[in-house]
Amino acid sequence: DVKVTQSSRYLVKRTGEKVFLECVQDMDHENMFWYRQDPGLGLRLIYFSYDVKMKEKGDIPEGYSVSREKKERFSLILESASTNQTSMYLCASSWWDRKRYGYTFGSGTRLTVV
Amino acid sequence: AQTVTQSQPEMSVQEAETVTLSCTYDTSESDYYLFWYKQPPSRQMILVIRQEAYKQQNATENRFSVNFQKAAKSFSLKISDSQLGDAAMYFCAYIIPNAGKSTFGDGTTLTVKP
Numbered sequence: 001d002v003k004v005t006q007s008s009r010y011l012v013k014r015t016g017e018k019v020f021l022e023c024v025q026d027m028d029h030e031n032m033f034w035y036r037q038d039p040g041l042g043l044r045l046i047y048f049s050y051d052v053k054m055k056e057k058g059d060i061p062e063g064y065s066v067s068r069e070k071k072e073r074f075s076l077i078l079e080s081a082s083t084n085q086t087s088m089y090l091c092a093s094s095w096w097d098r099k100r101y102g103y104t105f106g107s108g109t110r111l112t113v114v
Numbered sequence: 115a116q117t118v119t120q121s122q123p124e125m126s127v128q129e130a131e132t133v134t135l136s137c138t139y140d141t142s143e144s145d146y147y148l149f150w151y152k153q154p155p156s157r158q159m160i161l162v163i164r165q166e167a168y169k170q171q172n173a174t175e176n177r178f179s180v181n182f183q184k185a186a187k188s189f190s191l192k193i194s195d196s197q198l199g200d201a202a203m204y205f206c207a208y209i210i211p212n213a214g215k216s217t218f219g220d221g222t223t224l225t226v227k228p
Contacts, residue, residue, distance in 0.1 A: 031214075042220045044218075045214070045216055092159075094211070108159075
């Protein structure tokens with residue numbers, strides 16, 4: 001089975017800190033995604049990457065940046081954390097094989113900014 | 115823009131009974147995938163079932179099946195013989211492969227009563 005691993009399950013950071021959320025997948029997938037999950041808002045796409053060093057903004061990229069230096073690793077960066085970035089963050093990777101498409105999530109990082 | 119609507123924030127079902135979760139979406143695209151994901155308290159997003167838009171036949175996975183009405187843009191999930199382990203939040207998702215386009219509904223919390 002595909003495994004998507006998020007390095008931290010819980011994080012508490014202070015306002016203004018630079019925060020790195022790490023995500024690693026073990027199946028050589030091209031596409032990786034960062035989502036934010038808030039109650040009543042579903043999952044909202046922050047950024048996605050379709051190859052090494054390639055990235056595209058999602059629906060809510062403001063206040064975030066990403067890095068993908070290696071295919072298996074996709075990092076989400078909060079340049080200067082703010083309290084409104086307190087949320088659950090989910091990483092995912094996807095694969096595409098002919099007409100079958102798969103989408104696998106990590107177990108999430110719950111970030112609290114104080 | 116694509117939208118996904120789950121009109122039932124909460125649902126409950128008696129163990130061994132059948133329940134249907136509703137999902138409607140709006141899109142002008144013709145090639146896309148629809149998913150139902152389950153998120154138990156462990157937070158791990160688990161794929162329940164997937165439907166390719168080009169397929170007319172409704173997808174089934176054991177006790178889970180969908181009623182996909184492409185013209186009506188409806189994608190409901192039926193859970194038969196409900197089990198206690200089915201209790202979770204369920205998300206309906208619309209995804210266009212390899213395009214970074216994904217839209218999730220707000221979720222439906224399913225309670226299973228013993």
